[in-house]
Amino acid sequence: MENKPLLQLENISMVFERKEGLFAPPVKVGAVVDVNVTLNSGEIIALVGESGCGKTTMGKVVTGLLHPSEGRVLFKGVDIKQMNRAQYDEFRNGVQMVQQDSYAALNPTRTIFQSLSAPILEKKIVKNKAEARERVSELLKTVELNPPEQYLDKYPHQLSGGQRQRILLARAISLKPKIIVADEPVSMIDVSLRIAVLNLMASLNKKLGIAFIYITHDLATARYIANNGKIVVMYLGKIVETGNVTEVLNEPKHPYLQALVSAVPVPDPRVAKSKRSLPLKSVEMPNPANPPKGCRFNPRCPFAFKKCEEVEPELYKYGNGLAACHKLENK
Numbered sequence: 001m002e003n004k005p006l007l008q009l010e011n012i013s014m015v016f017e018r019k020e021g022l023f024a025p026p027v028k029v030g031a032v033v034d035v036n037v038t039l040n041s042g043e044i045i046a047l048v049g050e051s052g053c054g055k056t057t058m059g060k061v062v063t064g065l066l067h068p069s070e071g072r073v074l075f076k077g078v079d080i081k082q083m084n085r086a087q088y089d090e091f092r093n094g095v096q097m098v099q100q101d102s103y104a105a106l107n108p109t110r111t112i113f114q115s116l117s118a119p120i121l122e123k124k125i126v127k128n129k130a131e132a133r134e135r136v137s138e139l140l141k142t143v144e145l146n147p148p149e150q151y152l153d154k155y156p157h158q159l160s161g162g163q164r165q166r167i168l169l170a171r172a173i174s175l176k177p178k179i180i181v182a183d184e185p186v187s188m189i190d191v192s193l194r195i196a197v198l199n200l201m202a203s204l205n206k207k208l209g210i211a212f213i214y215i216t217h218d219l220a221t222a223r224y225i226a227n228n229g230k231i232v233v234m235y236l237g238k239i240v241e242t243g244n245v246t247e248v249l250n251e252p253k254h255p256y257l258q259a260l261v262s263a264v265p266v267p268d269p270r271v272a273k274s275k276r277s278l279p280l281k282s283v284e285m286p287n288p289a290n291p292p293k294g295c296r297f298n299p300r301c302p303f304a305f306k307k308c309e310e311v312e313p314e315l316y317k318y319g320n321g322l323a324a325c326h327k328l329e330n331k
Helices: 055-063 085-094 112-122 129-142 161-173 191-208 219-225 245-250 255-262 269-274 306-310
Strands: 007-018 027-039 044-048 070-075 095-098 179-183 211-216 230-235 238-244 316-318 321-323
Touching: 007 055, 027 055, 027 070, 027 238, 044 055, 044 219, 055 095, 055 179, 055 211, 070 085, 085 095, 095 161, 112 129, 112 161, 129 161, 161 179, 161 191, 179 191, 191 211, 191 219, 211 219, 219 245, 230 245, 230 255, 238 245, 238 255, 245 255
Parallel strands: 044 211, 044 230, 095 179, 179 211
Antiparallel strands: 007 027, 007 070, 230 238, 238 321, 316 321
C-alpha cells in the first residue's frame, strides 16, 4: 500500500447531456474523454488548457463532486465506488477544493470564524467553540493572516480578494487534506497579489506535504507553482501532452502547446523579436458536442496532414513525456 500513488484517474470520461432545442433530442457532450492521471504524495500537477477544455470538470471528478460516466477514481489504491463508510470519509476529508470565486464560495451572512469553525466542529476535530476559535486562529496564522483576531469576526465583503483566497486555503487545510484541487485560484485577484498566494500554496505543499492539482489557463503561473512537478495539457476533453513542467514548456511537442507557448509575452525585447509565433488555421475552438474526426486539434493545426483528419492519435512517448501527435509516431 505504501508504494501506491495517492490518487489515480483510470480511463475517466465525463459525458453530459445538453438540450439543443425544445423538441430536439439531447446531445451528448464529452467534457472529459478517456483521461489517465497519477498523483503522488506531495506532488504538484498543473492542469492547463483553454476555457471549455474540461479541466474544471476533471477537478470536480477528483474531489468526488461529479461521478464519472466511465473509468475509476482510486484514492490510496482503493476505487472510491468500492469504499466503505470510513474509507469514503477519509477520501472526502483528504481531497479539498479551493474555488476561483472566493466571494461566491463564502457565505456572505457568516463571519470568517463561523465559516471556518463549521467543518471542524462538525467533524469533531475540536470539542467546543473555545477550541474552535483557537484552531481557527492557528489556521489564519498558517495562511499568513496576522493578527488573526483582526479577521475572525469580519464578513467576506470586508476583506480583499487576496485575503478571501487565503481564507479558502485555510478552510481547505482545516481538515488536514492530502490533496488540494485549486481551480484558477489567482485569476480573480490583483496581479500584484498573485505571487503571494502562489508562494503560500508552495509553502503549504512543502511544510504540510499537501499535493496540489493546480488548474489554470496561465502557463506562467503553471510553471511557477509546479516548477518541480508535472504539467497536464488538455484540449477538448483529452490530454494532448504531459510530463515534467520545465521540460514540456521549454520544448513542447504538441502543436497546440507550441501555439500557447509562442503566444506568451516575453519581457526581453531582443528575445521577443526573435521569437516566432505559431499561426493557427483557425482561432475558433470546435464544438465539444461534435468534435472533429481524427485529431481534435487538426482543424486549427498548421502541421495537420491526412492521417490527422482520419485517425485519433494516442499518447506517444518522447523522452520523459507523452504527447498525442502523429508527428511523434516514428520518432
